[in-house]
Amino acid sequence: MVYLAGIFGIKNNTISLVVDLVILFLVVIWLSLVYWTYADARRRIADPMLIGCATAASLFPFVGTIVYMIVRPPEYLDDVRERELEMQAAEARLAEVGYHLCPHCDYEVEKDFLRCPNCMRKLKDPCKTCGRPLDPSWKICPFCEAEIGAVPSAPRRPRRRREGSEQPVAGTAADPGGLPPT
């Protein structure tokens, strides 16, 4: 019996040593997975709150990291930023060759459109004096030098009174036969 017990004792010691090593190994892997999840989340997620959530989820041994790998954003933030920059550059190149898109619906519009023909939203305001389309960032009209937002200057040639319409209509006053009122 003693002999047998001795064998079992040695075996038990060996087994417990192996078990300890396996547990240590798993703990090391678990800790490195937590760190990996934190580092990976930082490269993919901008919100620090969500990074914290991902790291907290990875504290559940192995399952948390697997779940994180399933639901994580597919792209790195750097890649997203680079692609956005590239798209901006491409849009600028297209704008240079006269290709413009409506900022609201991405419908193709021309540079001097006042309204998008697709979504009907306002793209530009006409100059109050000469009626040409003005960019919202301009301070003066580059075509007739009128100040934007200022009332058209007083000394103008007397306007011919149109038949039937007595009241002056803003916008159409300056360009007879220009844009039809919408």
Ligand SMILES: [Zn+2]
């Ligand atoms: Zn549009």
Ligand SMILES: [Zn+2]
């Ligand atoms: Zn003008």
